[in-house]
Amino acid sequence: MSKKPRSGMYMRGPLATIAAIAMLLLLASQHAAAAEGNFSFHNETKYMDETKIMHIYGEIKNESETTAMKGVLITASFYDANGALLSQYQQAPKLRVIGPGGFAPFDMVYLDPATVDRVASYSLSATGQPAEDKPAKLTIVSSNSRLDVLGLYYINVSVRNDGNQTATNPIAIATLYDSAGKVVAIGEAPLESESRVVENMAPGGKGGSGIVVPERLQTYKAASYSLVVDSDQYVSDVARYRAAGLGANSGATNNGTQSGCLIATAAFGSELAPQVQELRNFRDGLALKTMAGASFMNVFNGWYYSFSPHVADYERDQGWLKGAVRTSIYPLLGILDLSTSVFHALSFNDEAAIVGAGLAASSLIGLLYFAPLSAVLAIAGRKKCWDMKYAKYVLAIAWAASIAAVAAGEATASTEVLMFGTALLVLSAISTVVLAVARAVIRFRS
Numbered sequence: 001m002s003k004k005p006r007s008g009m010y011m012r013g014p015l016a017t018i019a020a021i022a023m024l025l026l027l028a029s030q031h032a033a034a035a036e037g038n039f040s041f042h043n044e045t046k047y048m049d050e051t052k053i054m055h056i057y058g059e060i061k062n063e064s065e066t067t068a069m070k071g072v073l074i075t076a077s078f079y080d081a082n083g084a085l086l087s088q089y090q091q092a093p094k095l096r097v098i099g100p101g102g103f104a105p106f107d108m109v110y111l112d113p114a115t116v117d118r119v120a121s122y123s124l125s126a127t128g129q130p131a132e133d134k135p136a137k138l139t140i141v142s143s144n145s146r147l148d149v150l151g152l153y154y155i156n157v158s159v160r161n162d163g164n165q166t167a168t169n170p171i172a173i174a175t176l177y178d179s180a181g182k183v184v185a186i187g188e189a190p191l192e193s194e195s196r197v198v199e200n201m202a203p204g205g206k207g208g209s210g211i212v213v214p215e216r217l218q219t220y221k222a223a224s225y226s227l228v229v230d231s232d233q234y235v236s237d238v239a240r241y242r243a244a245g246l247g248a249n250s251g252a253t254n255n256g257t258q259s260g261c262l263i264a265t266a267a268f269g270s271e272l273a274p275q276v277q278e279l280r281n282f283r284d285g286l287a288l289k290t291m292a293g294a295s296f297m298n299v300f301n302g303w304y305y306s307f308s309p310h311v312a313d314y315e316r317d318q319g320w321l322k323g324a325v326r327t328s329i330y331p332l333l334g335i336l337d338l339s340t341s342v343f344h345a346l347s348f349n350d351e352a353a354i355v356g357a358g359l360a361a362s363s364l365i366g367l368l369y370f371a372p373l374s375a376v377l378a379i380a381g382r383k384k385c386w387d388m389k390y391a392k393y394v395l396a397i398a399w400a401a402s403i404a405a406v407a408a409g410e411a412t413a414s415t416e417v418l419m420f421g422t423a424l425l426v427l428s429a430i431s432t433v434v435l436a437v438a439r440a441v442i443r444f445r446s
Contacts, residue, residue, distance in 0.1 A: 038062070038063040038064055039060050039061060039062060039063060039069075039072070039125075039126040039128070040060070040061045040063055041058050041059070041060055041061070041124045042058060042059045042060075042061060042103070043058050043059050043177070043181055043182045043183045044056060044057065044058035044124075044182070044183070045057050045058070045178075045182045045183055045184055046122075047184070047215070047217070047218055048116070049215065049217070050216075050217070050291060050413050050415060051113070051413060052113035052116055053109055053110065053111060053113065053116070054078075054109065054110035054116050054119060055107055055108070055109055056076060056106075056107070056108040056109075056110075056122060056124070057105070057106070057107055057182075057183040057184060057185065057186060058105070058106055058108075058124075058183050059103045059104065059105050059106070059175070059183060060072065060074060060093050060098070060103065060104050060106055060124075060126060061098075061101070061102070061103050062098040062099065062100060062101060062102050062103075062128075063101070064100050064101070065100050065101055066100055067100060067130050067131075068097050068098065068099045068100055068102075068130070068131045068132060068133035068134070069097065069098050069128035069129065069130065069131060070096065070097045070098075070128060070129055070130075070131035071092075071128055071129045071131075072092060072093055072098060072104070072126055072127070072128035073090055073091075073092055073126065073127055073128070074090065074091055074092070074093060074106055074108060074124060074125070074126045075088055075089075075090050075124070075125050075126070075127075076088065076089050076090075076091070076108040076110075076122055076123070076124055077122060077123045077124075077125075078110050078119045078121075078122045079119070079120060079121045079122065079123075080118045080119065080120055081118070081120040083121075086112075086115055086118060086119060087110065087112060087115070089108060089109060089110065089111065091106065091107065091108050091109070092106075093105065093106040094106065094107075094173045094186065094188060094230075095173070095228070095230050095235070096230055096232070097131050097132075097133065097134050097235070098128070099133045099134070099235075100133065103238075105173065105175040105183060105186050106186075107186050108124070110122075134233065134234055134235040135163060135233075135234055135235075136234070136235055136236060136237045137161065137162050137163030137167075137233075137234040137235075138159055138160070138161060138162070138163070138167060138170065138229045138230075138231060138234045138235060138236035139159065139160045139161075139162050139236060140157060140158070140159055140227055140229060140236050140237075140239045141158040141159060141160055141206075142157070142158045143155065143156065143157045143158070143227055143239065143241055144156050144244075145225065145241070145243060145244045146244045147219055147220065147222070147243075147244055151216030151217070151219050151220060151298045151301075151302075151415075152212055152213070152214055152216065152219070153176065153185070153187070153212070153213040153219040153222060154210065154211070154212055154213075155174045155187065155210070155211040155212075155213070155225065155227070156208065156209070156210055156211075157172050157174075157208065157209050157211070157227055157229070158206065158207075158208045159172065159191055159201075159206065159207050159208065159209070159229050159236070160204070160205070160206050161201045161202065161203055161204060161205045161206075161234070162203075162204075163203060163233065163234050164203050165203065165233050165234070166200050166201065166202050166203065166233070167200070167201040167205075167231035167232070167233050167234050168199060168200050168201075168231060168232045168233065169190075169199060169231055169232050170190065170191040170198060170201050170207060170229055170230070170231040171188055171189070171190050171191065171209075171229070171230055171231070172188065172189055172190075172191060172209035172211060172227060172228075172229050173186070173187075173188045173227070173228050173229070173230060174186065174187045174188065174211045174213065174225055174226070174227055175225060175226045176213060176218070176219065176221075176222040176224075176225045176243065177222065177223060177224045177225065177226070178221045178222065178223055179221075179223040184215075184218045184219075184221045184222060185213045185215040185218040185219055185222070186213070187211040187212060187213035187214075188211060189209045189210060189211045189212070190209065191207035191208065191209050191229070192207060192208055192209060192210070193205075193206070193207050193208070201231070209229075216294075216298055216415055217288065217294045220297075220298070220301050222243040223242075223243055224240060224241060224242055224243050225240070225241055225243050226238050226239065226240045226241075227239045227240075227241070263308050263311050263312050263315060263325060264276050264279055264325070264329055265312070266312040266313075266315045266316050266322070266325075267315065267322050267325035267326045267329065268326065275326075275329060275330075275333060278333055278336065279329075279332075279333070279336070282336045282339070282340065283297065286340065286343055286354060286357065287354060289350065290350045290351050290353075290354040291351060291409070291410065291413065291415075291418060292351050292354050292355055292358075292406060292409070292410065292418055292421075292422050293354040293358070293422075294415075295409065295415050295418035295419045295421075295422055296358065296418075296419070296422035296423060296426065298415070298419055299419050299422070299423045300423075328369075331368050331369075332365070335360075335361055335364045335365060335368070336361065338360060338361075338364065339357040339358070339360045339361040339364075340357065342356050342357045342360045343356065343357040351410055355406060355422075355425070358422065358425065358426060359425070359429050362425075362426045362429035362430050363429045363430070363432075363433050365430060366429060366430035366431070366432075366433035366434050367433050367437070370430060370433070370434045371433055371434050371437035371438075374434045374435070374437055374438040374441075375437055375438060375441045377438070378437075378438040378439075378441040378442050378445075379441060379445065391435055395428060395431060395432055395435070398424060398427070398428040398431070399425075399428050399432075401421075401424060402421050402422075402424035402425035402428050403421075403425070404421070405417055405418070405420050405421025405424065406418065406421035406422060406425060407421075408421070409421050409422075
């Protein structure tokens with residue numbers, strides 16, 4: 001007896017195979033999606049350091065509300081003005097695991113100084129793998145910070161392990177923000193105990209970290225900073241602090257108090273006043289875009305911000321002082337306009353242009369703000385007090401030293417040498433004008 005073909009079994013075989021293949025494809029697509037993750041990028045700033053390396057600072061967010069991500073890798077693609085790809089670089093964010101909805105700071109770099117000037121735009125993307133979220137068992141006990149006159153930002157942090165496991169390889173990470181909440185610099189350092197690096201922090205153990213943020217052209221912008229401590233087992237909650245830097249002194253709206261306003265802001269009543277904006281435009285639009293200008297601003301900021309918050313506090317309640325400051329600032333705005341014209345006339349070389357603009361501004365500031373006092377003193381004083389016989393030699397040495405230091409600083413890209421040279425150059429220009437006016441007054445009297 002012949003057997004009937006088992007048509008049902010015959011049909012189920014191909015269907016089962018197709019279903020299995022479909023299931024595998026579905027699982028593969030889900031795995032690929034999980035590997036890609038879902039990330040977004042926030043608070044980005046672009047910055048060129050003194051060695052012509054471009055940095056993209058910012059924060060990456062894990063958009064998943066339920067899944068932590070590890071092994072995150074950020075890819076930065078850089079393009080020229082025509083949209084052509086110049087290069088790609090990859091870097092991990094500062095946190096080893098990013099919790100659901102969590103943020104991690106990152107610093108992407110463009111490492112080719114020969115083509116960095118061609119970078120017109122960039123894009124960011126990221127991938128990662130699902131991970132278990134870390135408990136927030138590390139506690140930031142305290143923190144303090146300071147900005148020194150050279151532009152180095154120091155942050156001290158004390159940490160305690162409140163978990164029941166040993167925290168291995170703990171590291172403190174600091175993110176500096178400007179007044180608009182943009183990331184301007186990042187620093188990190190391992191935890192230490194008795195001057196030794198802590199590799200294992202036992203339950204209940206304590207450690208500290210001294211973080212140095214060396215980006216001198218960025219640190220003065222800091223209005224606030226955040227701290228997070230990461231380890232293989234635990235992480236801390238993110239703690240946010242008001243910065244001790246100059247950016248924290250940029251206005252009442254930035255820090256919740258009035259103690260940090262600039263003198264010009266207090267005089268005109270708002271950071272948005274056109275006079276204040278013009279001062280800021282000269283600083284940000286010209287000076288800070290050059291090595292020589294940024295180096296001088298480091299020196300100037302260290303001096304100016306040592307007293308300006310106190311003067312601004314007093315100024316707000318004194319109408320006569322506000323009027324006097326406004327009157328004194330208007331000639332300065334004219335000086336900066338003329339100096340800007342000098343800069344553009346020498347724009348074939350930005351470094352030479354800012355030195356020329358600085359000399360023009362310094363000479364005119366000396367003439368308008370300091371020379372009148374020297375003329376009065378020359379009239380009231382004795383001739384020998386203004387004898388240029390020895391002063392001219394001192395000035396000649398100062399001029400030679402300042403020019404040599406500026407040239408050497410530009411050649412070696414040394415911020416410290418440029419800070420010395422530009423500051424001495426400005427003082428030499430002002431002193432020359434002041435002594436020349438005093439000498440002319442004495443000759444006129446004779």
